[in-house]
Amino acid sequence: MDVGGIVLGPDQPIVGWRYWQMSRTGRLRSVTQKWIEWQPSHPLRAVCLEIHHPAPAAGCNCGVYATRDFATLRDHGLCLVPGVPIVVGQVALWGEVVTDDASWRAAFGRPQSLSLVEATVGEEKLDQALADLERYGVAVNLVSMDEAIGGASATMLTFQAMSLKTSRLAPPVGRPVDRPGGMPTPA
Ligand SMILES: [Zn+2]
Numbered sequence: 001m002d003v004g005g006i007v008l009g010p011d012q013p014i015v016g017w018r019y020w021q022m023s024r025t026g027r028l029r030s031v032t033q034k035w036i037e038w039q040p041s042h043p044l045r046a047v048c049l050e051i052h053h054p055a056p057a058a059g060c061n062c063g064v065y066a067t068r069d070f071a072t073l074r075d076h077g078l079c080l081v082p083g084v085p086i087v088v089g090q091v092a093l094w095g096e097v098v099t100d101d102a103s104w105r106a107a108f109g110r111p112q113s114l115s116l117v118e119a120t121v122g123e124e125k126l127d128q129a130l131a132d133l134e135r136y137g138v139a140v141n142l143v144s145m146d147e148a149i150g151g152a153s154a155t156m157l158t159f160q161a162m163s164l165k166t167s168r169l170a171p172p173v174g175r176p177v178d179r180p181g182g183m184p185t186p187a
Contacts, residue, residue, distance in 0.1 A: 005056065005098040008106075010043075013092035015112060016066025016104050017073040022085040026132030028111065031079050040135040043110040056098040056105035063098060063105025066091050072102045074150040082160035085129055086117040088148045089138075111136050115143040119161045 008014060020028040023037055030036040038044045046055035048062035056063025067073040073088070080086055095107025114133045121129045133140045145158050 005058065005096045007096055008094040010094050010108065013094040013110075014097060014104065014106075015090050015092055016068055017070045018066045018089070018091050019073065019080060020087040020089070020111075020114075021081060022087060022129060022132065026128070026135075028087060028114075028133075028136070031081075038109075038111065038136075040137065043108045046105070046107050046109075054096070055107060056096055058098050061105075063096075063107065064091070064093060064109030065103060065105050066093055066109070067103045069102075074148070080149070080153060080157060082120075082157050084120070085125075086120045086148065086157070087114050087133065088117065088143065089114040111138050113139045115141050115148065117145055117148045118142045119145045119158060 019031050020038070021031055021034075023029045023034075025037075027040075028038040033049070036044070044064055046063045048055040048057065048060060050062065051057070051060060053060070053062075067076070090112040091109050092112050093104055093106035093109050097104050097106045114136060116126075116129055116133060118126070130140055130142075145154050145161070148154075149157060
């Protein structure tokens with residue numbers, strides 16, 4: 001079977017770049033496939049959810065994804081979801097590795113460095129988020145939205161992060177008044 005890839009051992013991985021978001025339980029999770037969580041204790045092993053062949057395979061979308069360089073990644077933050085912590089970092093990839101245009105898809109992946117985008121985490125949750133990331137046993141730091149994400153995505157996410165903060169800080173307005181809908185009754 002031609003899978004169009006190379007095979008690398010775990011001691012000789014290639015290193016790419018990717019985004020993660022954080023689950024409610026403080027784990028790294030896939031940006032596009034939210035249910036895929038990365039466990040701190042072991043590498044992520046790719047599975048193909050579409051065709052169920054061994055992942056990754058040429059011509060499919062399966063595999064642990066990473067771009068070859070940070071500049072490419074930075075221009076492709078479009079799938080990131082506002083209101084959920086965003087992490088950017090390097091990831092080691094090994095096993096079968098398929099090469100696409102500017103990215104790789106691999107059988108196995110493990111984070112190598114993690115940078116939490118500060119504006120995507122409320123101040124009160126920052127320490128906890130950093131502690132959660134430190135469980136992965138790699139260097140953890142903070143980055144600004146501008147450093148982490150480029151172009152229109154950064155503008156959109158910054159705006160949404162600010163409005164989330166604003167709504168968190170807004171004073172409680174008390175119980176909403178129960179009003180009947182419809183047109184006011186003429187007096
Ligand atoms: Zn596949």
